[in-house]
Amino acid sequence: MSERSYNLISWCAQGHLKPLQIERAEGLYFYDAQGKRYADMSSQLVNLNIGHGNQKVAEAVYAQMQKLPYLAPNLGVDTRSEAARRIVEKAPANMAKVFFVNAGAEANENAIKIARMFTGRTKIFSGYRSYHGASYGAANLTGESRRFASEPGIPGFVKFWNPHVYQDILPGETEAELTKRLLKGLRAQIEAEQPEKIAALFLESIVGSNGILIPPEGYMQGVRALCSEYGIMMVCDEVMTGFGRTGTWFAVEHFAIQPDIMTIAKGSTCGYVPLGGVIVSQEIADFFDENKLWCGLTYSGHPVGCAAVNAVLTIYEEEHLIEASQEQGVYLLEKLKELQEKHAVIGNVRGKGLFCGVEFVKDRQNKTPIAANGKDPDGFMKNLLQGLLQKGFYTYHHDNVLIIAPPFIITKEQIDENVAILDEVLCEMASKEG
Template sequence: MTDEVTGTGRRDREDAHVFYSWSAQELIHPVTIAGGEGAWFWDTDGRRYLDFASQLINLNLGHQHPALVGAIQEQAGRLATVAPSFANPVRSELARLVVERAPGGADGGLTRVFFTNGGADAVENAVRLARRHTGRQKVLAAYRSYHGNTGTAVTATGDPRRWPNEVDPGVRHFFGPYTYRSAFGAADDAEERVAALRHLREVVELEGPATIAAILLETVVGTNGVLVPPDGYLAGVRELCDEHGILYVADEVMVGFGRVGEWFAVDRWGVVPDLVVFAKGVNSGYVPLGGVIISERVAASFDHAAFPGGLTYSGHPLACAPGVASIRVFEEQGILDRVRTLGEKVIGARLRDMAARHPSVGEVRGLGFLWAIELVRDPATRERLVPFQGTAAQNAPMAQVVAAVTAGGVWPFPQVNRLHLAPPLVTSVEDLEHGLDVIDAALDVADRYVVDPSPT
């Protein structure tokens, strides 16, 4: 097939032997990236892009951060790899640093870390821990969610990527809160919180509380909408879990390590889960790394009974070294305060202004350096700019919006009818303003598709 961009066939491209994820191989035209620095990256033709996606929302400290690169280089010179059955200083140090910053602090009871290679296998092992600890098999997860592309993780995922991949019969789904498109007809966040908790309680009752090992939740739903839970919702989930001996598993893969201005997003609501899944921002993805923070009471189940799981590269030293360096950078440079302040005063303020001026913007929502612009054809009915599962022709309006953004030298994270914005946490104020200016201009494209409310 001929590449529409270059005029060459896929087999003539330099990446002809690469098989890409989540893609029809003959229909993609990947940009070839040559390098990056800070919040910017550039392709082999020298075109620069402001990375408003942080790659896959994992590049929290930006491209080529010298402290992280230096930590990898130093560790490689000392010890490049070691089996997980051995103790290792850098792995132990990262575990200590993570536990000290875990939800609940010193009294929170989250005292141990099981390292994995990324977020998906962290979810797998969190569920395995919950099932073995409770002796139960069912796991409840939200429809609007993404937990990774491995067996249980993708079955727990709520979006269409689950459909061809379901393998775990013990997973059940429920509706989480989403006030703008409420499944319960709620008028505001307070009503949505009450209705969503009532719904979850009913699902627990109908599934049988004594059969449920865990409720798995993205603290802030990421890819499926940047859905910030209403105040009190997570506390209600915690209460429901405690009532029935169910473990609360917080998926913090996308929002942990500063993305919303907290070490872990649950800290914003003062909730302490039983298990916390992390990856991405722990070392900005420089080397694959993830993990599960485990409460002492769950870990105690395996004091004299072996945990039935392990990974060859668990706690790899080349991954843990930039994790240690990252935490030090966060504290030396006040990254959490920076994200909280700029996330509200620069990103949030500008997006709310755009929403007031662009009829195609149905809602903006987010926290810190993670936001979504939801685009609609009709503000009154909230009809999406493009369908949930549209054809290429139906999705053309969104493709045009994205093209306008990238033509302006900004790389967004588009999802269905939404633009997700997740710049590196070190992005300068000047670059944030520039990226938002480009997006503001690109929204004019979406405005052309809005239903004309004037009478004919």
């Protein structure tokens, strides 16, 4: 019996799937039924930051299961208040409270509602180059093609072009000039949409699934200023970037900005059990002292999820894993830049912390993507992933960008070993073509 006999699997036609059957996993690696080892160079879905099989999390979860596996969200439990306190303490200084949910999409759904309740406005802005989740509201926030199945969209949801520096920058233009140009366009769009009707503007602090897009110099600060000017809630989606992925606790720290709302999930429990959250500013938290919070979930602040949060936060702290993400990230980026010099098919490499993207182009001059809009006409990305997988390097891609985001426990030797595999596969592909 294979995985697809009874399961429907995300984001693909089912008929020709041959999912790998995995038997066990530990640290950086997982192993298939034949004992073959794979380096997890994407931390699964960029969530398994502490690596596979950490027994400290398993023990904390088990202990909570034995002690108090479930309580309704309106009853107090230490594990939950402790998890909320610890998360808020890591967040920017203006952040005050967390509303717990089960995952990233739900975090964004509830952030939409909270922003609407707080402002009394309805419109929602988000970027075309974004992924915010697959449930109805989150899919409507999402700019890329995964929103199409949820369309026609929710009235009042407006998309804007958020930056892709490598592709957007004009010859001779500086990053600061690009930022100025994009912010001018965004301001015009806000003005055209009746700013007094706009409740929130959503942005991934650094775009993840859509290709590791680091905003140009001054962009996030400029968006923050625009939101403040028009009374729009700035919502930073930190579902993928939160909890050290970019080398800081939250990616907003790179831009020294304070959003009004942040959404979290993945790295809060590293996938050991599901949990997400919406972190809100003091001002928003105060508003809900007198106004009813029209949000609720049976599993909001599930004690087992919160036990995982507490265990994972302790691991990040005691093992200095956020610092490791920063340090190993610098090393990984250096190695990827060396590869770029060798392979003309690599147009750009970029990253912050252990959050790197390798962008493949047909020619460097025109930066023509080798795959785009969900299509891979030459099968380049498919062949690349297959070649990597055969040699025990597991990751995924979005269009022409290979995502490289291993767990923070990766060593420099393991980085060398896996960058060498990428080099080898690219050489083999080039020699087949030539």
